[in-house]
Amino acid sequence: MDSHALLLVLSVLLALFNLTASTEFYVGGRNGWVVKPAESYNVWAERMRFQVNDKLAFEYKKGEDSVLLVTKEAYNTCNTSNPTINLSDGNSVFVLDQSGPFFFISGTPGHCAQGQKLVVVVMAVRKNPHSSPPSPAPAPAVGPPSPAPSGSHIPTPATSSAQVSAVSAFSFVMAALFIGGFLL
Numbered sequence: 069m070d071s072h073a074l075l076l077v078l079s080v081l082l083a084l085f086n087l088t089a090s091t092e093f094y095v096g097g098r099n100g101w102v103v104k105p106a107e108s109y110n111v112w113a114e115r116m117r118f119q120v121n122d123k124l125a126f127e128y129k130k131g132e133d134s135v136l137l138v139t140k141e142a143y144n145t146c147n148t149s150n151p152t153i154n155l156s157d158g159n160s161v162f163v164l165d166q167s168g169p170f171f172f173i174s175g176t177p178g179h180c181a182q183g184q185k186l187v188v189v190v191m192a193v194r195k196n197p198h199s200s201p202p203s204p205a206p207a208p209a210v211g212p213p214s215p216a217p218s219g220s221h222i223p224t225p226a227t228s229s230a231q232v233s234a235v236s237a238f239s240f241v242m243a244a245l246f247i248g249g250f251l252l
């Protein structure tokens with residue numbers, strides 16, 4: 069395999085992997101999830117492209133802060149009293165399991181009003197270009213996040229979707245190697 073062929077195979081692999089991989093976003097970049105962020109979280113979010121099954125990682129000092137998934141109304145009024153999900157373990161990973169908006173605020177009194185709040189809008193589900201058209205009964209879509217008790221960590225059934233994407237990533241890699249072999 070000469071170096072050009074190798075480069076070709078690698079770029080095909082990379083392109084295919086990008087089609088399937090989910091991305092983990094560190095909210096606020098290196099500053100993490102803090103009160104009075106140097107840059108508004110929503111300005112940060114506008115630079116990003118969020119897709120279904122991407123993840124948000126909130127980093128903060130455990131015990132000093134938390135992340136609440138809330139309604140739009142609670143977001144607008146910084147109401148921390150009735151969150152849909154409450155994450156407080158200090159390294160909270162939230163799976164964006166559907167398209168549309170997600171509203172997050174700090175659970176610490178006063179923090180939301182000082183800017184510790186975030187809206188993420190997840191783009192509509194893209195079609196998988198590699199699924200065969202006559203495939204029978206696709207797996208049911210993951211439902212909306214269910215209300216979880218305080219202190220739960222991962223609010224969505226991440227395991228099954230992670231396994232699915234691992235399998236499809238593997239098959240794409242095999243396909244890319246196959247294509248690459250033809251082009252040598």
Ligand SMILES: [Cu+2]
Nearest residue numbers: 133174176179
């Ligand atoms: Cu806070």
